[in-house]
Amino acid sequence: MQADGGKSLLKPAERVELSDAALPAGRCIYAQNETYLELCNSGWERQWKAGIGTVFVLLPCLLIFWGFYGFAVHPLLFDQLIAFFRVISYEPEMSPLLWMGWLLLFPLSLGCCVLLWLWFDIMGVGTCFFTYARGRIRFNRVTRKVYLLRPRGCGGNAVFDWDRLRAIVDMDGYDLLARKNGAPGKAAYYSLILYHPPFDAADPHAKGEDAIFVGPTLPMQHDAAPLWEYIRRYMEYGPGQEGIPERIGQEHTTYCGKPSSSQYKLEQRPGMMETAYHMLSQVTCSWPAFPKEWQSDSGIGEPEDKPVQTGAVMTALVYRAQGKLSKADEIEFLQHWGTAEAQQEAMTRKQ
Template sequence: MYFVEWLMRRTLTASKKDITGFEGDMKQFEKATEKYGKQYRGMQERQVSDAPSDARSIYKMNDTYMDVRTFFEEWRGGVVLGLFPLLLGVLGFPFSFLIPMGIDLVSGHTVHTGRAIVTSDYIAFLVLLFGWFLMLAAFIYLFWIFRMECLVQRHIVVRFNRKTRKIYINRPNFAGGNQVYDWDDVVASVDPDDQVVTKKRKREILMLFFFKQRTGAEYHDVVFLGAPLRSDHELYALWEYIRRYMEEGPESIPKPKCIPSFPWPWRSLLAPWSFLENKWAAAPWSPRMIALVLIASPVMLLHAVAHWCSLLLCWPVYWPRQLRRESTASEPV
C-alpha cells in the first residue's frame, strides 16, 4: 500500500551520491518546480469545475476540517499473498514439527509409536531447525516490505482545516511522516486555465505538490489524493470540492457520502473491482466483459481476502496529541 509513497520519499530526499547518473533529470525537475510554483500561485482562488464532487473520497467533514483519503488504498494485499507462505512457515513450523520432535528427543522415544530415537532423528531435527532459521532470517530481511501494508497504520489521511488554513498529513515515517503545510502553498495537478475536461473513463490521480521553494521545507513533498478517479472531469471536480470547502465553507458544496474508516469486508470486495470498473463501464454486460469477470473472479476474490487481512493486521489512524489539537482547532493556532 505504501510502496509508492516510500519510493517517492526516497526519491525526493535522495542525496547527490544516491542520484549519480540522474543529475540532469533532477535539474530539469527542479526547474519545473520553480515554474509551477510561480505559475500556479493563487490557484486556490480559481474555480476549475462547475460541479464539485466528493468523488467517494471523504472520511469525515464538519465546519472546521475535512479528512480525505489517499489513492493507493486498493493497492494492498500483494505483500500478504507473497509473504504468507513464509509467515506460515515461521509461525507454523515450530508447532507442527520442531516442538513435537523436541519432545520425542528429550523423552528418548516417539510419543505416537513408542519407537526408540535413533541418530537419524537427531539429524532430521537439526535439518528442520536450520530450515526454520533460514525462513526466520528471510522474513526478518523482508520485514520492511511486510510493513508496507501490515503492522502499520491502516490509512493515510490528509486533513484540510479551513479555520487554520492548513493541510495536515498523517502517514508513517517511512512514507514521509506527519507534515503540516499552509493551504496557500499547495499546488494541485489541475490547470486553472484548462477548461477542456472530459468524462472519458480512465484512471486519474489528484496529486498535491508542496514545493520547498514555497513551503520553506528542506525537501519537496507530494500526496496522491482521492479514490481511483474515473476521469479528468472527476479529478477537477474533487479539487473544486476541496477548494470550495477551504475558501467558501461546507455550505457551498454538496454534503459528502462519507466512506467508513472501519475495515468492513464488503469494502475489500470493491478493491479488486476498481481495476475493472472502467472497462466494465465502457462495455457493460457485453459477452467479452462477462467472460473477463468470470475468468478473473478467483483472482479478484483472493485479492479481496488478502486486502481485508492486511487491513485487519493494521491499527486505526492515530493523530499525535499536538497534531490532533492543532488539526481540529476552530481558530488559527
C-alpha cells in the same frame, strides 16, 4: 505540471474549468463542513491484496523456519528431532537429517529472511499491518493548514501550510514506467499527489520536502486534476460556492473508523475472499486520531464524535443503524440527507 494552494498553475490549454471540479467515483471523504474537508489516502480499497499476498509469502517462510529449527537447531539443544509435528529422540543414524537441516534448510531460511524484508519493507506491505488502518488528510479553511495522519514508516504525522503545497496532476513518464515494470496490458493506477517543497531550496538535505497521496486510487491520470480543483475551491471559497456543494452525498463518503466486514462490503463491494483478506490486514491495525494540541478541528468536533455536525455522512448512517445517534442528531441528519417520510417517523418516535 503543478498547481499551488492559492492559484492554478496548470498549462493554459489544460486549465481546469469550473465545471470540471469534481470528486472521483468512489468513496474518499470522511467529512465536509464549513471548517474542514477530510479525505482518505489512496490504496485502501486494494489493501486486500496485501492480505492475500502475505498469506502466500509468510506461510511458506514459516514452514521453512520451523523445518530448519526442528531438523538442525533443536537436536543440538535438546538431543531431539522435530519432524514438523512429531518429536523423536535423536539417534546417530539420523545425522543425514541434521546435515539436511544445515545444508538445505539453513540457506532457504536465509532466503526467506530476504524475501520477507523485500515484501514488508521494500515493497511497502508493512504499512498494511500493525499500524494505522487508514491515512487521514484534513484541509482546514480556518487555520489554512493541512493536517496529515499516516504511519511512521511513511513519514509520520505532519502539519503543512496550505499555501506551500503544490498539486501534481500530470505525472510525465508515469505511463512509460508502469508499462516497463508491469505486464503488457496491465492497468496502471494513479493518485492525486500534493507536494511540499523544501523550506530552503538550497538545502542539500531538502529539509521539509514531502508528498501526500490524497483521495482514492484513480484509474486514469486525468482524474487527478478535477479532484485537486475541488479541494482548491473548497479551501478558497468554501461549501456552497464555485461548484462546491454545501453538503456532499453519501455516495462520496467513507466510514470514519475501522469498518466491520459488512460495512467494508457495503462501501467497496468486493468479493467474499477480498473482504476476508482485507479484514486480515485491518484486524492488526488501529484507528488514528488527531492530536488535541493540533486543534485541527477548530472547535467544530471530530467526525467520530459529531458525525452529523461535521458532515460525516457515512459515519452518521452507520451510527444511526447502530442506534448511536441521539434523537436530535437523527432528526437533523434526516433533514439534510433523509427523506420526508424518514424525518417524520424520527420526529414522532419516542426517545
